[in-house]
Amino acid sequence: MDYLALYVTLKLALVTTVVLIVVAAPVAYLLAYTRFPGKSFVEALIYLPMALPPTVIGFYLIIVMGPRGWAGRVWEAATGGSLLFTFLGITIASVIYSIPFAVQPMKAAFSRIDRRLLESAYILGLSKRATFLRVIIPNSASGIAAAAVLVFLHSIGAFGVLLMVGGSIPGETKVASIAIYEAVEMMNYEAAGLIALSFIPISYAFLLLINRFNERANA
Amino acid sequence: MNLSASFRKRLKYFDLSLSLSCRPGKMTVMIGPSGGGKTTVIRMLAGLTAPDAGRVVFGDEVWFDSARNIHLKPQKRRLGYVFQDYSLFPHLNLYDNAAFAAESKKEVDELFELFKISHLKKRKPHMVSGGERQRCAICQALARHPRLLLLDEPFSALDVVTRRGLREELKSLKGKLSCPMIYVTHDIHEALFLADEILPVVDGKIDRGWMQRTITREPGEGVTARGAREPRLSLVY
Numbered sequence: 001m002d003y004l005a006l007y008v009t010l011k012l013a014l015v016t017t018v019v020l021i022v023v024a025a026p027v028a029y030l031l032a033y034t035r036f037p038g039k040s041f042v043e044a045l046i047y048l049p050m051a052l053p054p055t056v057i058g059f060y061l062i063i064v065m066g067p068r069g070w071a072g073r074v075w076e077a078a079t080g081g082s083l084l085f086t087f088l089g090i091t092i093a094s095v096i097y098s099i100p101f102a103v104q105p106m107k108a109a110f111s112r113i114d115r116r117l118l119e120s121a122y123i124l125g126l127s128k129r130a131t132f133l134r135v136i137i138p139n140s141a142s143g144i145a146a147a148a149v150l151v152f153l154h155s156i157g158a159f160g161v162l163l164m165v166g167g168s169i170p171g172e173t174k175v176a177s178i179a180i181y182e183a184v185e186m187m188n189y190e191a192a193g194l195i196a197l198s199f200i201p202i203s204y205a206f207l208l209l210i211n212r213f214n215e216r217a218n219a
Numbered sequence: 220m221n222l223s224a225s226f227r228k229r230l231k232y233f234d235l236s237l238s239l240s241c242r243p244g245k246m247t248v249m250i251g252p253s254g255g256g257k258t259t260v261i262r263m264l265a266g267l268t269a270p271d272a273g274r275v276v277f278g279d280e281v282w283f284d285s286a287r288n289i290h291l292k293p294q295k296r297r298l299g300y301v302f303q304d305y306s307l308f309p310h311l312n313l314y315d316n317a318a319f320a321a322e323s324k325k326e327v328d329e330l331f332e333l334f335k336i337s338h339l340k341k342r343k344p345h346m347v348s349g350g351e352r353q354r355c356a357i358c359q360a361l362a363r364h365p366r367l368l369l370l371d372e373p374f375s376a377l378d379v380v381t382r383r384g385l386r387e388e389l390k391s392l393k394g395k396l397s398c399p400m401i402y403v404t405h406d407i408h409e410a411l412f413l414a415d416e417i418l419p420v421v422d423g424k425i426d427r428g429w430m431q432r433t434i435t436r437e438p439g440e441g442v443t444a445r446g447a448r449e450p451r452l453s454l455v456y
Contacts, residue, residue, distance in 0.1 A: 116302055116304075116306050117306060117308060117309075119293070119302075120302065120306040120307075121308075122267070122292070122294055123265060123267075123293050123294075123298065123299075123300045124363060125294045125363070126294065126320070127294060135308060138308075139308070141310075
């Protein structure tokens, strides 16, 4: 079994989850609690990766992160290296690919909080930032956990976007879904079957977790 | 320090326009039919709702002045606000709720003793009764050393017996507090029991004759604010 590919997959999913929870929480807060011109356009843009084919996302990421793209050039000027075909590159791709799955449940969880709780916090002297950290986050724990599980599951299943941005470099960018694809291409069904089988208990366990979080959030 | 306020705000069914003042250690009770603008007044005093025009001054500090574009945030007003229904934080136990913005933990202990909820410190709000939650909400408000105490129908969701008990506790507490207090209710008994001054608010205006008209009605006749839209307030005198 290709343990290295499994390791890269889990590492990528974990990093993506941590990054997205931190990045998506303030975005979800803004979408849940503020009004600004063009908000619906911004929100649709954030959810766009959910509606686009992964290869389309991959294509545009290659354009932006490639040696002629603005991000690729900035990165190369700063480090001398490339973003494409690196773990960092597929992490960026994975974060963008999964962003709707983090923002949407967190926005829903934040929106469920009774506004009077926030007013109560303001009356007690808390700034908006402190209210976010001390009231909104602890009272949205189930929603945040559900977002984390969704992002993790979505990340371990990513294929097209990662293949386009990262290729298949063992130990660096070759994730389990790519390993399965390559094993099948080489008619090695036994190797493909073993990796595929390892996904089922992981995904099933995480789905059970999501159900529990949803039940708790709706209780 | 004295509180004086005058404001105007356009609401859905009427224009709210009134002035009020409140002295230290005294309780002004705003009374009137539901939907008359009492809660809006309290929210404007707290800084949670902006008046369209007016001025709110506490001592020599201007909290709101539409002419000078001053609107002090609720965080800066240092006031206590006990909401109509329970506004305790569900993720914290009662003690942590009361100590949330407290100046001293020792005072929180004393307040819990005073309100007889010391044995419930570790309980979450959903694990105690409505009366106990409101006791804790009052502790939370007082632990911050408020300069102004606002109580918006704090006992309206409680049963009659609990309500009567809390009303008496609040009355005895009132004598120990030195800040101005504003209490909102639509219960005339409560108003007469607690008030140093009664301010009847009807359709956004102060209506000094409302109490008299309401009390002298025939038993069972009832009072309605605006027809079927309002809950009936029946008074048995």
